[in-house]
Amino acid sequence: MPKVVRFHQLTGPEALKFEDHPSREPKAGEVRLRVQAVGLNRAEALYTRGQYLEQPRLPSGLGYEAAGIVEAVGPGVEPSLIGRRVATVPGFSINNYAVLGEEAIVPIANVAAYPDKLTPTEAAAMWMQYLTAWGGLVNLGKIAKGDFVVISAASSSVGVAAIQIAKEEGAIAIATTRTSKKREELHELGADHVIATTEEDLVSRVDKITGGKGARVLFDSIAGPFVEQLAAAAAPHAILIEYGSLSLKPTPFPLVVALQKQLTMRGYTLREVNADPELSRTAREYVFDRVADGRFQIKIAKTFPFADTVKAYQYLESNQQIGKVVITL
Numbered sequence: 001m002p003k004v005v006r007f008h009q010l011t012g013p014e015a016l017k018f019e020d021h022p023s024r025e026p027k028a029g030e031v032r033l034r035v036q037a038v039g040l041n042r043a044e045a046l047y048t049r050g051q052y053l054e055q056p057r058l059p060s061g062l063g064y065e066a067a068g069i070v071e072a073v074g075p076g077v078e079p080s081l082i083g084r085r086v087a088t089v090p091g092f093s094i095n096n097y098a099v100l101g102e103e104a105i106v107p108i109a110n111v112a113a114y115p116d117k118l119t120p121t122e123a124a125a126m127w128m129q130y131l132t133a134w135g136g137l138v139n140l141g142k143i144a145k146g147d148f149v150v151i152s153a154a155s156s157s158v159g160v161a162a163i164q165i166a167k168e169e170g171a172i173a174i175a176t177t178r179t180s181k182k183r184e185e186l187h188e189l190g191a192d193h194v195i196a197t198t199e200e201d202l203v204s205r206v207d208k209i210t211g212g213k214g215a216r217v218l219f220d221s222i223a224g225p226f227v228e229q230l231a232a233a234a235a236p237h238a239i240l241i242e243y244g245s246l247s248l249k250p251t252p253f254p255l256v257v258a259l260q261k262q263l264t265m266r267g268y269t270l271r272e273v274n275a276d277p278e279l280s281r282t283a284r285e286y287v288f289d290r291v292a293d294g295r296f297q298i299k300i301a302k303t304f305p306f307a308d309t310v311k312a313y314q315y316l317e318s319n320q321q322i323g324k325v326v327i328t329l
Contacts, residue, residue, distance in 0.1 A: 004101030010050040013313030026074035033068035036120035040325045061098025064090035067123035087123040091274035115292040125324035130287040133162040135273040141217035145170030150218040157324040206233035224249035231257040239264040299323030
């Protein structure tokens with residue numbers, strides 16, 4: 001029987017266990033993958049503690065981002081997909097579809113091909129981060145040439161993707177990170193400016209970088225009290241896009257600043273893109289084409305074998321990485 005990763009209590013990744021799970025046939029609109037690689041996401045670590053947007057139904061599986069080979073298809077799915085290399089596009093419930101295991105069942109709507117030049121490890125690190133950044137920066141932020149864009153937690157996989165998308169659109173990428181340790185590599189990845197938020201004053205640095213204009217788009221996964229600094233660094237009529245809650249602290253609405261600047265503060269998740277077929281198609285084409293021709297370079301921070309799944313999540317939560325952490329099978 002194939003092995004999967006599950007947890008029975010909400011105590012974090014340390015509670016993850018390997019379990020044998022009977023192989024099953026896909027139902028209508030589903031495919032079964034032989035999983036080759038799984039990209040990790042901080043949201044999954046929060047999920048194992050019951051701190052994510054979705055509450056686990058215990059015992060629960062884990063994992064959104066898999067690359068693998070289609071082994072079987074359910075009714076209504078094109079049989080020619082069998083044998084194809086694909087990767088999952090997150091946007092489904094982990095309670096219903098978890099991919100961290102030797103095989104996974106996923107909806108066909110959340111499966112996409114990836115460029116032939118990619119390895120399964122790279123493919124598992126492709127769709128979630130670029131589509132998330134596209135939805136925030138291009139679709140909602142409508143970034144354009146010359147825009148100043150603040151990207152928080154810029155060393156994350158979404159942060160790295162956001163830097164590349166900002167540069168692709170001609171914007172000026174201002175990356176934030178906690179310390180200057182990652183400054184040089186973030187510059188190498190395309191960031192025009194890097195602000196170490198525990199060592200520098202974010203507001204004054206953005207003011208200096210922008211010549212007093214402020215940032216027109218702010219793309220944030222931290223939330224909590226940090227949004228007050230971001231609001232203060234925003235330009236008039238700016239948009240502050242919140243797509244995560246890594247701080248786990250209450251997030252205030254900066255009302256006075258919002259009134260003064262006519263600031264928009266907008267919650268966003270990738271499911272918003274996936275829910276609109278036309279928007280999803282546009283986003284996938286944008287990402288696929290730029291990964292295929294090399295304009296976007298997938299950044300892998302570190303890989304771990306399947307047997308070291310717990311260590312992989314511990315490394316992810318250590319915040320040492322720049323880019324994607326991937327488990328290989």
